[in-house]
Amino acid sequence: MSFTRPPLDLPRRIRCTDPEQGSLECGHQLWHLKAARSWASHVARATPACADPLLVSLSELHTNALKHSASGLPGGRVRIEIERRRRLFLLRVTDDGPRPGQEVTVPEARPVPWERGEDGLLVEGGYGLALVDAMALYWDFTRESGGGLMVRAAFDRSGRTRMAA
Template structure:
């Protein structure tokens, strides 16, 4: 299996990586992101953790996780923000309704009691650390999840 490959992007403040369908590409993608951010480990930690979750979600829930599948990752370094984009290959063949990115809140885990149902943790983690996140694309097509992170590494204050 070929290793992930760097993408040539026109913007000098942007970096890109194309990964294959195998979960072994998760670790090199995290290392690449840490280098692409050109920042301190503390400042890069939230984005790198979110990238790992979004990458894993793409492999688990879309055609990106099938043989020949791909995950495209882009990072843009802006003056006050890091912008992350993770694009999948669209829904798996044969799926009835294409799944859209959704955070599943489990009230019992907010108070520390009980176990949450499986699912929703990846985007819940992204939501807890990103200043903002959304997705673009049409159901049934490739989707790109986008998230913005403070260059300082500070995460969003949920008490505001």
């Protein structure tokens, strides 16, 4: 008789010993983006105005993980961690690494050309890291030993962004 493990119910909270930290593991489904934003809003314990840069950046980084890595494939995972410090929110979003057959990519915040489509509206896409770069006080990334990419960003808990400073 063979035993197969049932799939974990995702998204799922990961227990942290530090009450100032929260961790969530999401799957490849797009509806997990909404669940992650709701969870992060609760973990931040801040007014909407103060949490907004954190929540917008979380959405962009989570979307990038699903769009550009193996996290977006069936069975893929995205791990999100938020740490509350006295004056900062620290955000970490970790993906599953490159998709099979694709090369490792490096996150890069490029200036947005503000292209307009035929309808006169701004063309969608490419704003993710530009938004994070504008809202975070600092951001960087590291490659995890298992091949995943962790993007880290720090935010002022008052809601002040780097561009407003």
